[in-house]
Amino acid sequence: MPIIPEKIVYEVRANADNNETAGTLTTRILDYMYEAKLFKLFVPSDLGGLMLPFPEALRVFERASQIDGSFGWLVTIGSGGGFFSAALPPEQSRLLFGNDNSVVAGSGHPNGIARSVDGGYIVSGQWKYCSGSTYASLFTANCRIEGEPGEEAIIRSFAFMPEQVSIIRDWNSFGLKGTDSHSISVEQTFVPTERTFDIMSNPHYDDPIFRYPFLPFAQTSFAAVCLGVCRHFLEEARSFAIARQADWTQSRPQRIATLFKAIEEQEISFEAVSLKFYEVVERSWADFTSGGRISEQDELEVGQCSQDVAKVSLACAHAIFPLLGMAVLMEDNLINRIWRDLHTVTQHSVLVPN
Template sequence: MRHSRLERARHRPRRVSRGRVSRRAELLERARQLAPKLAARAAADPWARRVEPDVIDELRGADLMTIGQPSANGGQELDWITYLEVNAALAEGCPSTAWHSCVGNAHAWLVGHWPDECQAEIYGDGPDVYVAGVLVDRGDATPVDGGWRLSGFWPFGSGIDHAGWVILGGHFPSPDGDGQVSGMFVLPASDVSALDDWHANGLRATGSSSIVVDEVFVPEHRFVAGEVLASGDTPGMARNTGWIQRSSLMPTLAYALVPPALGAARASLAAFAEEVDGKVISHVDVLQTDWPLTHRQFAEAHALVDQGELLMRRTAELLMETALNGESLELPLRARVRLDCAYAVRRCLEATQSIYLATGGRGVRDSNRIGRLQADLQAINMHAITALDPALEAYGRILMGHPPRTPRL
């Protein structure tokens, strides 16, 4: 949706204020202080399947769970660079904890698009509400008086153990009988069930259990159609007038999942430097830190991580610039953002894979941190919204003048 010049002028200046930059530095320092504690917890219990509630409480106490949350809902309504740097710092300690933070922050931003009545229900008792969810259209809704009856099964419900509210994708028959209406429903967590079925190699502690709903009533004010969300002209825009709420929907949700990859890759670089210190390479009889091949491998890994970070920052700056100007991203840029996010997390994975192989036999141990970080990065790269091949295909089709096969741009 494009806005008039007058509307654009209302939302300038284009730069992030000094106050926000100062707040960014403050929150980043808090995240950095938490990271060693998170790393120690992860090392003590590498098979943990969920983040403990006291960790979520620590994130809240440090004001790290409301970065993108609208100020009308008690949030800080900061910017996407702050979001990147803080969550990447958390991921240097524990990627699963950072994933929780990203999901919670992203969904707090997302529900800012719902009608006032829904937002008031969610945040009526205060801003510290964790909103989990699975946004993919997997639910079946039946229209009834005043709303819908929703049923369905949604796997990968990250953070459901800590949720007060849940966003779930679903559909119902179009009123005119022609096709279906797809969108997202918001429910209190007490209306859903979580299965104890999360057993994963990567992002193991995200507790991403499947969510089940059986014939639960959802009132009209807790549903927004997908087309409305994608348009940028949503019911929540009157309540939440800050520029961050005008960030384009799908590009923002794709970007929301990339910071843990950056932090995990940085942590793998640091772990590798410790791993090879004093190590003698078998059958070569030379210190690994003195071996020219190690120098090349380490430099290349750093370069790959830098490439990933640059792509992430380019995305953040694009989202911020267009939102500050009151504009929406056109289709080619939306597809490029999706590809940038996919390539960013792939570069982080490639960096970690290369140095993991260079650790030698000791890398196969369960206790090896680079191996665990590699598994986390593989999981991030396997997420539908950060998968590389679909992103390449979508952008390539657009560049060649063809419509994309996916609506998720």
């Protein structure tokens, strides 16, 4: 499992304000992510990837998100694109995932229309929330295959090269600002058949992650980001309280006591949900790798634990944030940024109960 060195932790955090303002990572940080293969956690070793066991990768997502929310989100989303290396034809996988700087951005929403032609498809569409869009070496997106009126739509996934894609710089969220999560569009673009795929088809690599259902894959990945961001929030809240302890003990003794009590209570709740999450993930992953399938009960439990992580993480922030005073209302305050990042991560639909 890659260990992110302290000098990178320092650099990511030192540049977080600039990353948020610019909406993107610095070149130095991005180069480190390529070098450490943080975008290739699920890419097979013969394509230059790390191919980590899933629970290990989740801990990398948590650690990266604890360093900084945008940094962790990009590691998670970029790595998730490695899922498709086993779905594309093998020669395309080698071409598209074999480079050191290979990284995927895209969308799972079927917002494109594809018309079948000789040798491939003509595609038009627009897709939102494509994190990592400005440096992606490959874009993937889902399309509806154009058919006869009244026919049930067939959904297929398409791989676009950067020169085929227009980036619409519309990511204006209040959190995870440094993620380049812009919209993309293509217009009457030819995609050869060999750069299309069905995520439900049999993978051509044997690693179990490629047979793992996509919903629990997404739920647990984003829950790990929640854990990292919330852990950072709790650390900074405690540092904030310690820094003000002497002054507030004199001027606001009840307030500082209440703050420390709230932090301690939320740390207990957080550690409990974190422990349960990894216990469930590791047990269900072991069952999956030994049995070749995930049971319906395990899938439901994994999903519930992931949503519980989001719920408890938000509860931690809501219990503590109002006790921190006016300083944390400023957008350039670190705790304010972490609070905004946490609310942005937990807004993802797979973490919200139906």
